[in-house]
Amino acid sequence: MTALAMPEPSRETLGRRSEIAADLRKIVPGEGVIVDDVEMRAYESDGLTAYRQTPLVVVLPETVDQVSRVLAYCYENDVKVVPRGAGTSLSGGALPLADAVLLSMTKFNRILEIDFEDRIVRAQPGVTNLGVTRAVEANGFYYAPDPSSQIACSIGGNVAENAGGVHCLKYGLTTNNVLGLEVVLITGEVMRIGGRHLDSGGYDLLAFMVGSEGLLAVVTEVTVRILKAPETARALLIGFPSSEAAGSCVAEIIAAGIIPAGMEMMDKTAILAAEDFVHAGYPRDCEALLIVELDGPAVEVDHLLEKVEHHARANGASHIRVSQSEEERARFWAGRKAAFPAVGRVSPDYYCMDGTIPRKMLPQVLHRMGELSQTYGLGVANVFHAGDGNLHPLILYDANKPGELERAEEFGGEILKLCVEVGGCLTGEHGVGVEKRDLMPAMFTEDDLKQQQRVKCAFDEKHLLNPGKVFPTLHRCAELGRMHIHRGALPFPDIPRF
Numbered sequence: 001m002t003a004l005a006m007p008e009p010s011r012e013t014l015g016r017r018s019e020i021a022a023d024l025r026k027i028v029p030g031e032g033v034i035v036d037d038v039e040m041r042a043y044e045s046d047g048l049t050a051y052r053q054t055p056l057v058v059v060l061p062e063t064v065d066q067v068s069r070v071l072a073y074c075y076e077n078d079v080k081v082v083p084r085g086a087g088t089s090l091s092g093g094a095l096p097l098a099d100a101v102l103l104s105m106t107k108f109n110r111i112l113e114i115d116f117e118d119r120i121v122r123a124q125p126g127v128t129n130l131g132v133t134r135a136v137e138a139n140g141f142y143y144a145p146d147p148s149s150q151i152a153c154s155i156g157g158n159v160a161e162n163a164g165g166v167h168c169l170k171y172g173l174t175t176n177n178v179l180g181l182e183v184v185l186i187t188g189e190v191m192r193i194g195g196r197h198l199d200s201g202g203y204d205l206l207a208f209m210v211g212s213e214g215l216l217a218v219v220t221e222v223t224v225r226i227l228k229a230p231e232t233a234r235a236l237l238i239g240f241p242s243s244e245a246a247g248s249c250v251a252e253i254i255a256a257g258i259i260p261a262g263m264e265m266m267d268k269t270a271i272l273a274a275e276d277f278v279h280a281g282y283p284r285d286c287e288a289l290l291i292v293e294l295d296g297p298a299v300e301v302d303h304l305l306e307k308v309e310h311h312a313r314a315n316g317a318s319h320i321r322v323s324q325s326e327e328e329r330a331r332f333w334a335g336r337k338a339a340f341p342a343v344g345r346v347s348p349d350y351y352c353m354d355g356t357i358p359r360k361m362l363p364q365v366l367h368r369m370g371e372l373s374q375t376y377g378l379g380v381a382n383v384f385h386a387g388d389g390n391l392h393p394l395i396l397y398d399a400n401k402p403g404e405l406e407r408a409e410e411f412g413g414e415i416l417k418l419c420v421e422v423g424g425c426l427t428g429e430h431g432v433g434v435e436k437r438d439l440m441p442a443m444f445t446e447d448d449l450k451q452q453q454r455v456k457c458a459f460d461e462k463h464l465l466n467p468g469k470v471f472p473t474l475h476r477c478a479e480l481g482r483m484h485i486h487r488g489a490l491p492f493p494d495i496p497r498f
């Protein structure tokens with residue numbers, strides 16, 4: 001059971017568990033409904049492993065019709081639903097609820113269409129992020145957003161979290177690479193949004209859906225754009241004597257108008273952990289490391305390499321190495337991509353934070369984080385998507401030591417508040433989930449939050465989809481829609497009421 005305040009489970013729903021499971025079995029027969037407590041263990045947590053909860057029942061649909069009927073059943077019977085992709089969310093977005101159906105989309109694992117002329121892939125939501133690139137790479141194409149978890153996370157989960165990755169600095173986040181969706185509303189209605197074209201009429205519902213963390217609808221199909229692989233890609237490893245110097249180099253490169261394909265930074269703790277784990281060839285005697293990738297036609301890449309080297313030297317770089325082969329470039333990245341598990345080898349537990357700051361505030365934020373680390377008595381390893389100001393401090397703790405988890409969470413909360421204070425925001429790519437839910441008022445006013453919840457009400461007025469996530473306080477939809485009658489006069493009497 002989690003220590004987080006989650007919506008009180010409905011005793012009435014808990015009491016109907018066997019009946020609900022039997023009804024769902026009529027929709028998803030065979031092994032598609034799991035009720036055995038031991039078998040449900042695999043679903044009790046996601047990437048935010050400090051929190052666990054056995055769901056009411058797990059359902060694994062295989063067709064859109066099954067998803068539609070399961071959701072319609074839940075709507076009619078007031079049963080909550082938590083959608084789940086691969087369960088790698090680091091913000092607890094897929095954390096089950098005791099009285100909710102866990103709707104796992106893993107059986108939706110097929111590529112439906114590849115169109116190289118239109119440069120699109122239509123995929124089911126359970127296809128892994130890397131699976132999209134794998135399906136097109138033989139023809140020289142790839143899917144640009146590349147979360148470090150790409151080998152496991154699903155494209156549907158990427159849509160729900162608006163996932164980012166190393167190459168998003170130049171090519172945009174998930175939201176910039178998704179063209180169309182098929183979604184199923186909690187009422188069971190199937191809806192198509194966008195398509196294979198760049199823009200569509202009406203409200204931009206695609207933008208609402210991307211990043212909606214399973215609160216608005218269940219994604220059953222995703223159309224993404226694919227890109228032609230660049231002619232050349234080369235990476236530089238640049239070591240610095242301080243994080244401040246590395247931070248200022250990042251700001252200078254961007255200010256000079258260079259948009260690298262990726263620009264990542266690691267501090268000493270992360271560098272050593274990654275090097276020991278992957279042997280990527282990182283210098284061990286620097287305080288901060290930048291990995292800068294440049295891609296495009298060879299002549300352009302050579303020109304930009306020179307410019308980046310110039311900025312690196314001007315900021316006191318102690319090591320500069322340019323990849324000389326594809327194999328070496330992949331090795332430079334292997335260390336960064338394995339940085340999280342590598343840190344897992346040097347600390348019994350770590351808590352991965354995700355906040356965004358204006359790039360120029362990096363030195364100040366790093367300094368303050370160092371002070372907070374002293375105050376809380378906990379180490380921190382820093383890994384950043386430096387080019388877009390997205391920080392991933394990993395707070396090191398030991399869950400077996402009483403009070404350390406709570407201290408780590410408090411420390412993490414302070415880091416996120418610091419991000420907001422310096423003009424940034426609470427999340428870069430991992431979503432709000434349960435992890436940052438209670439920090440939302442640090443970023444949004446009550447009016448902001450109510451307006452966002454009105455959008456939720458337009459899709460799910462019973463609050464059945466993923467309740468307890470994202471919003472710190474749930475307002476009933478009727479309460480949000482209430483009218484203020486001034487001196488007995490109904491405002492805008494000509495507008496129909498419902």
Ligand SMILES: Cc1cc2nc3c(=O)[nH]c(=O)nc-3n(C[C@H](O)[C@H](O)[C@H](O)COP(=O)(O)OP(=O)(O)OC[C@H]3O[C@@H](n4cnc5c(N)ncnc54)[C@H](O)[C@@H]3O)c2cc1C
Binds near residue numbers: 082149152165219
């Ligand atoms: C080691 C590691 C590294 C990571 N690195 C990155 C990174 O670089 N960048 C990044 O952005 N993230 C990263 N993540 C976080 C995570 O992988 C992403 O948030 C990913 O998008 C989650 O996908 P998933 O399929 O695992 O979704 P889940 O964890 O299963 O679910 C995430 C959210 O999406 C909702 N959801 C899932 N599928 C659907 C669907 N079909 N319809 C509606 N809602 C749905 C769930 O309800 C939940 O709210 C990392 C995680 C790990 C463990």
